[in-house]
Amino acid sequence: MSATAASPAQTEQVVLVEHLTGGISRITFNRPHKRNAMNRAARVGIVRALDECRGRSKVIVMTGNGPAFCAGVDLKEGDVSTGDAELDRRSEWTAVQEEIRSHPAVVIVAVNGTALGGGSTLINVADLAIAANEARIGMPEIGFGLYPTLAGPAAQLRIKPKHAAWLVLTAERIDGITAAEWGLVNRAVPREELDAVATALAERVASFDATALEWSKKALWKIPGEISEWTHAIAYGHEIAGELRSRSSALSEGLGRFRSGERNPGQG
Structure with a gap:
């Protein structure tokens, strides 16, 4: 499967999007030095990438660059505005989840590494998920004296109650194999096979109307x-x-x- 076009979104660096053959697009989170934590620029980048895929992509594969998939929302960033009130609204983390959920394309996440808090929310809001065996998935919020506002409900709606409770109450991270056993992801595979397996799944889904x-x-x-x-x-x-x-x-x-x-x- 070869790329047919590179998006202008690539110039933003924090989110890359490429359109592949067969109605498949790939969105890559590109803040590896920050474990792909979602600052405003990254959240805006996802919204713009999704807009670009609308009407042209049957399937979108989301993944992360580097050792992490997504470490959640960037808590070190203050209240940053784009100057566009509508774009600010659409790029709030809750709104980004709704953008993914309501997008006409099937969204597959390829969880290449660490997925914490909001990163685990992305797994639950995606339609399908493949994880590397080595991935580490968890919710650290209880350690800050918080209930995971998005990640908690997302998990509670998608997986068994005791499994969700374990993630919420222990702050322990599970690997991709356990995530597959719990039904948090569809499959777990060795990290070196992740891209190929996610691509093959995308090609199968994209073969349909x-x-x-x-x-x-x-x-x-x-x-x-x-x-x-x-x-x-x-x-x-x-x-x-x-x-x-x-x-x-x-x-x-x-x-x-x-x-x-x-x-x-x-x-x-």
């Missing part, structure tokens, strides 16, 4: 996040199917291939 991916992502957040009752959930599934029929020809084309004996993307 963009509209189907976007609306499937909506459904995955809606159920059980907002809808947990069986009948309502099934009704929403039918609603999604209706949206796909009206917005894309992929469904009818896929059924046609199936009936004629042809293989669709993803079939073995």
Whole structure:
């Protein structure tokens, strides 16, 4: 998979974005000397990169440059403004999570190293996650006398209660293998295999119809996040199917291939 274009966002240095073939883009956090802690410039860089990917990317892979994935929000930075009130609002850390969650592209995080606090929030807000075995994931906030305001709820909504409690109450870090066992990530692999595995996953997901991916992502957040009752959930599934029929020809084309004996993307 080769890059087809480099983004102007690369000139900002703190966040790099490149658009690859097949509807795949890669966003890289690029503050390795700060363990990719999210200062205002990095948060703005993510928002701008996501904007650039909108309408052109089916899948976005997010990863970090250097030994860390993301050490969370940069607590050493004071209250910094861009001078643009709307951009300031969108680049608050809570708002960045919503930008990722509501983005039409499927977001895969490739957790290359340390992911603390807000870094673990990124894992939970992503649609899919691959971690290096050697990754270290945790929430240090209790050591500061704090409850992890974003990372705590994000984990509590995504993994088992006792696993979330362990992260919140002990401040201990778990490795990628444990994160996979707990369901925090989909898979753990040796660090040297991470990029290849994340790329292969991105290529598989990107082989499917963009509209189907976007609306499937909506459904995955809606159920059980907002809808947990069986009948309502099934009704929403039918609603999604209706949206796909009206917005894309992929469904009818896929059924046609199936009936004629042809293989669709993803079939073995």
